[in-house]
Amino acid sequence: xxxxxxxxxxxxxxxxxxxxxxxxxxxxxxxxxxxxxxxxxxxxxxxxxxxxxxxxxxxxxxxxxxxxxxxxxxxxxxxxxxxxxxxxxxxxxxxxxxxxxxxxxxxxxxxxxxxxxxxxxxxxxxxxxxxxxxxxxxxxxxxxxxxxxxxxxxxxxxxxxxxxxxxx
Amino acid sequence: xxxxxxxxxxxxxxxxxxxxxxxxxxxxxxxxxxxxxxxxxxxxxxxxxxxxxxxxxxxxxxxxxxxxxxxxxxxxxxxxxxxxxxxxxxxxxxxxxxxxxxxxxxxxxxxxxxxxxxxxxxxxxxxxxxxxxxxxxxxxxxxxxxxxxxxxxxxxxxxxxxxxxxxxxxxxxxxxxxxxxxxxxxxxxxxxxxxxxxxxxxxxxxxxxxxxxxxxxxxxxxxxxxxxxxxxxxxxxxxxxxxxxxxxxxxxxxxxxxxxxxxxxxxxxxxxxxxxxxxxxxxxxxxxxxxxxxxxxxxxxxxxxxxxxxxxxxxxxxxxxxxxxxxxxxxxxxxxxxxxxxxxxxxxxxxxxxxxxxxxxxxxxxxxxxxxxxxxxxxxxxxxxxxxx
Numbered sequence: 001x002x003x004x005x006x007x008x009x010x011x012x013x014x015x016x017x018x019x020x021x022x023x024x025x026x027x028x029x030x031x032x033x034x035x036x037x038x039x040x041x042x043x044x045x046x047x048x049x050x051x052x053x054x055x056x057x058x059x060x061x062x063x064x065x066x067x068x069x070x071x072x073x074x075x076x077x078x079x080x081x082x083x084x085x086x087x088x089x090x091x092x093x094x095x096x097x098x099x100x101x102x103x104x105x106x107x108x109x110x111x112x113x114x115x116x117x118x119x120x121x122x123x124x125x126x127x128x129x130x131x132x133x134x135x136x137x138x139x140x141x142x143x144x145x146x147x148x149x150x151x152x153x154x155x156x157x158x159x160x161x162x163x164x165x166x167x168x
Numbered sequence: 169x170x171x172x173x174x175x176x177x178x179x180x181x182x183x184x185x186x187x188x189x190x191x192x193x194x195x196x197x198x199x200x201x202x203x204x205x206x207x208x209x210x211x212x213x214x215x216x217x218x219x220x221x222x223x224x225x226x227x228x229x230x231x232x233x234x235x236x237x238x239x240x241x242x243x244x245x246x247x248x249x250x251x252x253x254x255x256x257x258x259x260x261x262x263x264x265x266x267x268x269x270x271x272x273x274x275x276x277x278x279x280x281x282x283x284x285x286x287x288x289x290x291x292x293x294x295x296x297x298x299x300x301x302x303x304x305x306x307x308x309x310x311x312x313x314x315x316x317x318x319x320x321x322x323x324x325x326x327x328x329x330x331x332x333x334x335x336x337x338x339x340x341x342x343x344x345x346x347x348x349x350x351x352x353x354x355x356x357x358x359x360x361x362x363x364x365x366x367x368x369x370x371x372x373x374x375x376x377x378x379x380x381x382x383x384x385x386x387x388x389x390x391x392x393x394x395x396x397x398x399x400x401x402x403x404x405x406x407x408x409x410x411x412x413x414x415x416x417x418x419x420x421x422x423x424x425x426x427x428x429x430x431x432x433x434x435x436x437x438x439x440x441x442x443x444x445x446x447x448x449x450x451x452x453x454x455x456x457x458x459x460x461x462x463x464x465x466x467x468x469x470x471x472x473x474x475x476x477x478x479x480x481x482x483x484x485x486x487x488x489x490x491x492x493x494x495x496x497x498x499x500x501x502x503x504x505x506x507x508x509x510x511x512x513x514x515x516x517x518x519x520x521x522x523x524x525x526x527x528x529x530x531x532x533x534x535x536x537x538x539x540x541x542x543x544x545x546x547x548x549x550x551x552x553x554x555x556x557x
Contacts (some may be wrong), residue, residue, distance in 0.1 A: 015383065025309055035538035125534045128337050129316050134333070136312060
């Protein structure tokens with residue numbers, strides 16, 4: 001009788017440990033989603049700022065300048081849900097501009113373009129990190145143990161982004 | 169942009185004293201980061217505590233274990249784990265870079281013990297194995313802790329997605345492309361010569377495929393020779409070669425980096441008949457950088473590296489007739505050979521360390537944002553107290 005009780009106690013303790021392990025794991029993932037998003041958001045904001053600067057510089061002709069300014073403002077003002085689409089639009093606009101603009105600019109323009117291409121590399125990495133952490137979190141949250149014991153608490157389910165044009 | 173000096177810890181899973189792709193990669197990366205002004209410490213298993221570079225810290229003697237079709241010199245166990253924890257606790261690192269964390273060695277232990285900005289690099293590519301279903305649940309929560317993952321090639325990335333359902337950023341292996349491009353012509357090796365570098369006795373390096381192809385090549389190109397560089401017992405190897413072909417072989421043994429550049433620059437064609445187990449093909453990239461015309465087997469890694477035949481000839485893997493055809497054709501067509509040499513040299517600049525290390529550092533930067541320093545994982549602390557540490 002006593003032995004049985006001990007075994008049950010041990011199993012309960014083991015299960016409790018497993019739950020706390022899962023909760024830590026999930027907490028770490030939630031934290032990561034937040035930091036990776038904050039990072040990506042910052043980079044995207046910087047890109048929008050550079051895009052506006054490029055639109056005002058001599059790199060862009062009036063038509064692409066208009067297109068670029070519009071896309072950049074849309075990306076900045078987009079709600080969380082529309083963000084990915086708006087950013088993809090900006091990527092497209094920048095892509096068109098960079099493809100057509102050859103090396104015919106002064107030092108300031110060169111600097112802008114270089115900064116943009118460096119930023120683009122970082123954005124690609126940041127997107128892949130963010131998408132990965134979101135996917136991972138959603139995957140872990142679908143575990144039955146996590147759903148049954150509400151280990152996710154009140155943390156909202158992370159939003160999946162698409163970023164079609166920026167994927168590595 | 170203001171420069172920040174970072175403290176970076178790199179963990180090497182394989183014995184430091186045995187030559188290998190991962191070790192070479194880490195040594196080059198560490199040297200580069202140090203030259204950029206960062207503090208770097210590399211934790212690696214070593215059998216010889218002396219003659220180590222300053223930046224290497226020994227984690228103990230490696231154990232030889234058959235793993236994934238080769239003998240791996242790795243290290244694990246409670247003592248190694250304690251050393252890993254010590255190294256992390258004392259290192260005060262801004263970031264840990266773990267190599268091959270899915271292999272049962274100290275990189276996996278470090279990933280288990282640490283918390284904070286962790287970057288993992290996956291080198292190996294392997295076919296889907298049943299065993300992974302059994303070890304998946306153990307590995308997953310550990311691998312999940314990596315803030316960012318790097319795969320050295322598309323093949324390695326696919327392995328990762330298939331086995332562990334996680335994605336990675338592809339950053340190729342680095343080579344000293346600029347230095348290799350300076351190779352000088354050496355008459356000794358030039359002409360109708362076929363070059364090969366590597367441990368020629370290992371079956372998966374595929375030198376035997378070339379031996380089988382040789383009679384057919386001789387018919388087309390009578391004065392063909394084979395020059396082999398790399399460690400191994402040449403007498404033992406020649407025993408397996410038909411006696412009338414033996415005189416065609418020259419063995420150089422191990423060669424220095426400068427000799428390598430000259431060698432690759434001088435030879436007629438470079439051949440890589442590997443039958444598999446290759447994830448990136450660093451020697452092939454080096455051959456291209458030094459301006460060699462390349463013939464390689466059509467395994468996925470080489471196909472990807474050679475742009476599906478754009479930067480070198482591909483032949484059907486393990487098919488000596490196909491290899492003989494490709495080599496004799498290339499040896500007879502000087503124009504095509506020159507074109508390959510020029511294109512390959514330009515293309516291989518992409519793999520130069522300057523380029524590659526910048527991309528790796530980009531990943532580091534992304535991983536470090538908002539995470540603070542590397543600490544010992546809090547979820548282990550309770551355990552260790554419980555175990556009476």
